[in-house]
């Protein structure tokens with residue numbers, strides 16, 4: 001079983017998309033702390049939106065079904081658990097239902113041209129406060145050892161995140177646009193990445 005999990009985890013390596021947005025260089029210190037906090041507020045609106053936070057759950061490995069299209073928020077139906085593999089290798093693979101494209105019907109499984117999976121448990125955002133998510137995103141120990149610029153580039157290159165702005169029929173897309181979110185991250189970083197009080 002261990003071998004199988006390893007092989008599947010390797011298969012699940014993220015596909016890197018071509019650059020789709022422009023990463024603006026903003027001079028360090030040219031954005032005030034106050035403006036920086038306003039930029040963080042926009043980033044938090046995106047991060048806490050159901051199209052992002054339904055996947056960004058913690059160690060339970062249970063994805064969420066939440067947002068207006070789901071009515072009442074609750075755990076993913078059908079006892080789905082991602083496990084340590086984060087792709088469901090221990091029980092039922094996410095890819096059994098989540099294919100390479102969105103289902104054409106509302107309430108069908110969404111999909112992308114990459115392996116549908118949960119992020120590492122440290123990137124837990126669902127139900128977390130703005131201050132908590134802010135601290136997590138800038139902590140190299142919990143964000144995959146990324147600088148703020150790396151985070152912006154991750155948004156540019158990761159197909160799974162692009163899905164949040166093109167989630168298929170019946171689902172509300174994440175707020176703003178990918179470009180606006182990347183701009184907000186770069187401007188927030190130039191302000192020294194300030195976080196709201198806990």
Ligand code: HEC
Pocket residue numbers: 050051052054055063064065066070076078080081082083086087088092093094095096097098106107108109110116117118171
């Ligand atoms: C048996 C089929 C099936 C399996 C297996 C499955 N899903 Fe789903 N998933 C669905 C369906 C169907 C929906 C959409 C439900 C709806 O819109 O009412 C969905 C929706 C989701 C959503 C919510 C997307 C949104 O709208 O924000 C997430 C997150 C998700 N699945 C993650 C996973 C992960 C991670 C796995 C593997 C651990 C997985 N799913 C396994 C069928 C499945």
Ligand code: HEC
Pocket residue numbers: 014046047051052053055056116117118119120122123136137142143144151154160161164165174
């Ligand atoms: C289908 C599930 C899924 C959805 C939806 C999703 N993510 Fe993620 N996210 C992942 C996975 C998997 C990783 C780990 C990839 C990696 O580190 O290379 C990740 C990692 C990240 C990271 C880097 C790690 C960190 O902790 O900071 C950021 C930033 C991020 N996602 C932002 C977003 C944003 C913003 C959205 C919504 C616009 C979003 N994600 C929606 C699965 C998802």
